Amino acid sequence: MKPLGRIYLVAILIFLYTPILVMMAMGFNASPLYELPFSFSLQWYEALWSNTVLLTAGLNSIVIAAITAVLATALGTMASVALSRRTFRGRSFLQLMLLPPIAIPWLITGTAMLIFFYWSGIGRGMHALLIGHVALAIPYVVLVVGTGFRTIRADLEEAAMSLGSTPVHAFFSVTLPLLYPSILGAALFAFAVSLDQFVISYFLATPGYTTLPVQIYSSIRKGFTPEINAISTVLLLGSMTVILIFARFAKPGDTRDKR
Amino acid sequence: MQNDRLTSASERGPLGPRSRRVLPSWVSTMVLLLPTYGWLTLAVFLPLLTMFVFSFMSATPMGKAPIVFTLKQYRAFIDQPYLVGIGINSLLIGFWTTLFCAVLGFLAAVALVQSTLGKTREILLILILLPFWTNGLVRVFSWTMVLRENGFLDNLLHMIAPDAGSIGFLYTRYAIVVGLVHGYLPYMILTCYIALVAIDDAIIEAASSLGARWWTILFKILVPLAAPGLISGSVLIFIPVIGSFMEPRILGGRVGVTMGTVIEDQFTQAFNWPLGASLSFTLLAVVLAIFATFSGVLRRGTAV
Numbered sequence: 001m002k003p004l005g006r007i008y009l010v011a012i013l014i015f016l017y018t019p020i021l022v023m024m025a026m027g028f029n030a031s032p033l034y035e036l037p038f039s040f041s042l043q044w045y046e047a048l049w050s051n052t053v054l055l056t057a058g059l060n061s062i063v064i065a066a067i068t069a070v071l072a073t074a075l076g077t078m079a080s081v082a083l084s085r086r087t088f089r090g091r092s093f094l095q096l097m098l099l100p101p102i103a104i105p106w107l108i109t110g111t112a113m114l115i116f117f118y119w120s121g122i123g124r125g126m127h128a129l130l131i132g133h134v135a136l137a138i139p140y141v142v143l144v145v146g147t148g149f150r151t152i153r154a155d156l157e158e159a160a161m162s163l164g165s166t167p168v169h170a171f172f173s174v175t176l177p178l179l180y181p182s183i184l185g186a187a188l189f190a191f192a193v194s195l196d197q198f199v200i201s202y203f204l205a206t207p208g209y210t211t212l213p214v215q216i217y218s219s220i221r222k223g224f225t226p227e228i229n230a231i232s233t234v235l236l237l238g239s240m241t242v243i244l245i246f247a248r249f250a251k252p253g254d255t256r257d258k259r
Numbered sequence: 260m261q262n263d264r265l266t267s268a269s270e271r272g273p274l275g276p277r278s279r280r281v282l283p284s285w286v287s288t289m290v291l292l293l294p295t296y297g298w299l300t301l302a303v304f305l306p307l308l309t310m311f312v313f314s315f316m317s318a319t320p321m322g323k324a325p326i327v328f329t330l331k332q333y334r335a336f337i338d339q340p341y342l343v344g345i346g347i348n349s350l351l352i353g354f355w356t357t358l359f360c361a362v363l364g365f366l367a368a369v370a371l372v373q374s375t376l377g378k379t380r381e382i383l384l385i386l387i388l389l390p391f392w393t394n395g396l397v398r399v400f401s402w403t404m405v406l407r408e409n410g411f412l413d414n415l416l417h418m419i420a421p422d423a424g425s426i427g428f429l430y431t432r433y434a435i436v437v438g439l440v441h442g443y444l445p446y447m448i449l450t451c452y453i454a455l456v457a458i459d460d461a462i463i464e465a466a467s468s469l470g471a472r473w474w475t476i477l478f479k480i481l482v483p484l485a486a487p488g489l490i491s492g493s494v495l496i497f498i499p500v501i502g503s504f505m506e507p508r509i510l511g512g513r514v515g516v517t518m519g520t521v522i523e524d525q526f527t528q529a530f531n532w533p534l535g536a537s538l539s540f541t542l543l544a545v546v547l548a549i550f551a552t553f554s555g556v557l558r559r560g561t562a563v
Contacts, residue, residue: 005374009383012367012448016390016441022411023401034404036414079295082288094292101303103495104546105502107519108310108539109303111526115313115536116306119320135302138295167287196394198505203526213396220400220509229404232397243392247385 020236027229034226044226054231057215061195064126064211068133068194073187075134076141077179081171083142084149098139106199109136114203128204129211133197137190144189148182188246192239307543314536321530332537342521342538349518352432353501356439357493363440364447365489369481371448372455384452391445399509402438403429406510430512438510439500447492454488455481490556498546518542 026034030041048054082088083095101109110132117128152175160170176183198213205214212235219228317327336342367387375383390398405411406429413427428434458481466476482489504519511517518538525535550557 002374005370008370009367009374012363012444013383013386016387016444018411019401019405019441020390020398022404023397026404034407034410036409075294075298078291082291086284086288088285088288094296097296097299097304100307101299103498103550104307104543105499105519107502107504107522108543108546109306111522111535111539112306112310113302114526115532116309119309119313120305131298131302135299138298142295192392196392198394198396213394216400217396217505220396220403228400232394232400236393236397239393240389243389244385 023229024233024236027226027233029226032225044230047225047227048230051227054212054215054219054227057210057212058231058234060126060209061212064129064133065191065194067130068137069187069191071130071134072137072141072190073183076138076186076190077145077183079138080142080145080149084146085154098142101136102139106136106197110200110203113200117204124204125206125209129201129209132200132204133194136197136200137193140189140193141186144186145179145182148179148185152178185246188242192242192246195235195239195242310536311540313533314540316533319530319532332533333541335534335537336541345516345521346518348432348516349501352435352439352507352517353497355436356443356500357497359436359440360444360447360496361489361493364444364492365451365482365485367444367448368451368455368485368488369477371452372458384449387448388445391442395442396505398442399438399506402434402441402510406434406437429510430514432511432514434510435507435515438506439503442506443496443500446496447489450488450492450495451485452488454485458484487556490553494549494553494557498549501545502542 025038027044028040028042029036030039030043083091113128113132114124117123117131122128122131156178157167157170157174160174161167165173196213197211198217201211201214202217205211210218212231216228216232216235314332315328315330317329317331318324320326331338336346371380371383403410406427408425408427408429410427410429413425416423416426462480463476466480471479501517502519504517504523507515507517507520508523509515522535522538522542525531525538529535
């Protein structure tokens, strides 16, 4: 059974990676109509360099993702402290309320945001995108930091306090350093969630302020050239790098006690 | 306030000289929670509420036309019978995507548990999950390179059989399902894997030493014990799939009309927001019904 299982896993990997690799290769193919045989060319990457629309959208995406990472990590970590370390009435209800942003299809959340932001005068654009992205990233931050909390013992903080430390001081000097890898992991995760977010952005972007996925979508629908493959390749490699760094930091599934 | 208390030492009151003025713990709990839940209220809960109100309006409140509150948007499935067909189309796409993910993903998880160990397994898991956390739109786009006429698939075929015609099937329902399976398969592999690693190897060894064949082990031991993983994976795939719109648009072309694309149209082309809102809420009702049905299994699945 063992070799059969391994062959099957390789087949699954081929299924998962073939389209991605083909898409990436086509960014290096000279033909604008994706015709084969393959002839290597960097012309699409050169064209990308002078495509200010795509580059601006890319820069917007990075800025939004960075601000989202900072805000979502700050807010989510605070909430995680309360949800992981304290008991109070309504705690399980509040934990349940973290699920809608993840579990409800983004199409529904996105169109609801569009209606509400229009009706309330918040409008669309960068600030609207930030409100939406941070809300989507917060639940993931609470989950990742909450998992981190489970690996540190609560009595370390109690020990610090019984030795005369204030709760705030104990948190910053004892708990936070132990939690640091989880918080950094959560921030990277929030960055990746925002960078890859398309549906919400699609409804909240304006013609003057778009993100890279929104711009790629409108290019795909209007007729595209291998420039789209080039920028897509950059985007994929970028988010893969962020996620691999996240995997090193947060070690998902690693619940060994850090004592 | 007896319900709001710190579980840690501070409930025993000020301790030592450095703790000067300690706030009641419920105040600090509130301060910690308020930003997150305030933000979620602004960005998710109030919008959903507003959309609910909009779904009862007779027209989008943008022009001068008077707005009347009505139930007519919810009668759309009766008034516009073609929507029923589109709804069924969405459910079928959801069904086939979930089924393919369940079969392929469960077997992949079995293969991971039975055929790999240690570092190899870790690397394989990361490789399987990596595409899941990259841009879904780009992955859907990449399938157009493979499935289009004279695309990668056709070129592969022509290397073997130069005279064969085109087998590219871009702009069909099959293309939509392939793209969606590609997008959500890693998720099913993960949920099944988590369920399967928890199974004690001794059970399988005992069964095979007592003469059980592989299919007996598969259907009598692995499938029943991994059922929570299969079910939570299926629920968490079916729900986003019935709400998907970019996959049908890009891979389905003209045949790619689903509930998702109809809802998108109401907001981006037709500007009939009340209809879009009522369709969104109908979809949300389906989603919540599914969650309610499987909440027991899902809670056990996430409690790991």
